[in-house]
Amino acid sequence: MILGYPRVEINLKYIEENTRAIVERCSKYGVNVSGVIKGVNGIPQVSKAYADGGADMICSSRLEQIEEARAYGVDKPMMLIRIPMLTKVEETVRVADYSLNSEMEVIEALNEAAGRQGKVHNVVLMVDLGDLREGWWDQDELCDAAWRIENELENIYLAGVGVNVGCYGAVMPTAEKLQELVDAAEKVEARIGRRLDIISGGGSSSLMRIWDGDIPERINHLRIGGEIVAAFTNEVVYGYDMSCLHKDAIRLKAEIIEIKDKPTYPVGTIARDDLGKYHTYEDRGIRRRALIAVGRLDYHDPEDLIPVDKNIQVLGANGDYTILDVEDCDIDYKVGDIIEFVVRYGTMVYLTKSRNVKEVFI
Ligand SMILES: *Cc1c(COP(=O)(O)O)cnc(C)c1O
DSSP states (O other), X not given: OOOSSSEEEEOHHHHHHHHHHHHHHXXXXXXXXXXXXXXXXXXXXXXHHHHHTTOSEEEESOHHHHHHHHHTTOOSOEEEOSOOOGGGHHHHHHHOSEEEEOOHHHHHHHHHHHHXXXXXXXXXXXXXXXXXXXXXXXXXXXXXXXXXXXXXXXXXXXXXXXXXXXXXXXXXXXXXXXXXXXXXHHHHHHHHTSOOSEEEOOSGGGHHHHHHTOOOTTOOEEEESHHHHSOOIIIIITOOOOTTSOSOSEEEEEEEEEEEEEESSOOSOOOOOTTSOOOOOOOOOEEEEEEESOOHHHHSOGGXXXXXXXXXXXXXXXXXOEEEEOTTOSSOOOTTOEEEEEEOHHHHHHHTTOTTSEEEEO
């Protein structure tokens, strides 16, 4: 393996501390936190950091990642948070203790698979409350499904209900919206004649209800990835004080391979770039620019890179290069110097997958 740069440095202690900070705040409201690993490609060390920080379960949308966490020795219940594929019910039951579900046909197949494996598989039924991603829309059908599971499917345990918001429909997890989930849960409970164990009120965005202290009382579970690994949206978009969290648990480091004074406005007939896109350029005269050896192929979107040196401006990128304006920097950068970035959550899935980016745990 070629060592060195570019590299992504993952601070497992920060991830553990962030998990603990969120777990502690949520526990005041009787809410358990499950750690979601899909955003970092299920790096098993991150699963362990979540577990060490007090997450009650490990969640992923990908069975392979759950399997890897188990193989690494993470000793927590595992939850599949994408509706299982009908063709993967056998693996779902083998690898995951819980799964989120919205199709009776799949749950019946899970029941048969669990029977064959001599197991009981736990399901959380998803309710669609308007975000229009997964889940039952018709709550009578939801209650019928719950009744069938409870009374007719021997190898399935109905653990609870859950919702997803803030995705396709960008619907906010308001207290009213989450109360709708509690209402749906209580309809299910009335139908099956017992209380549900889990009422799962969403992902990172639902933390704003904890911070505001108005999460409906019976919500007792959240599934959190982004806000543990790279808190951004709640603070920057919605203005919540997330200062109890480290924002730089994951950093990208890359090496300068060219540094020159160049014009800021392209010279020639300007058309579309190599990806067919138009750009706008501001003519700021001749300025010092550095090229670093990391590009879109590694991280996808240069807007997700935040230079640690505040005087650096990310101008753009193509597959292989990232172009930086370093004119205003106090440091006199040279070829071979290392530039460091804090990265947003959205890019981590690329960085942690790129075979060209070294993964280093600190
Ligand atoms: C991805 C996902 C989450 C967690 O979202 P993050 O942005 O990683 O916190 C929660 N629930 C479901 C169903 C998901 O797919």
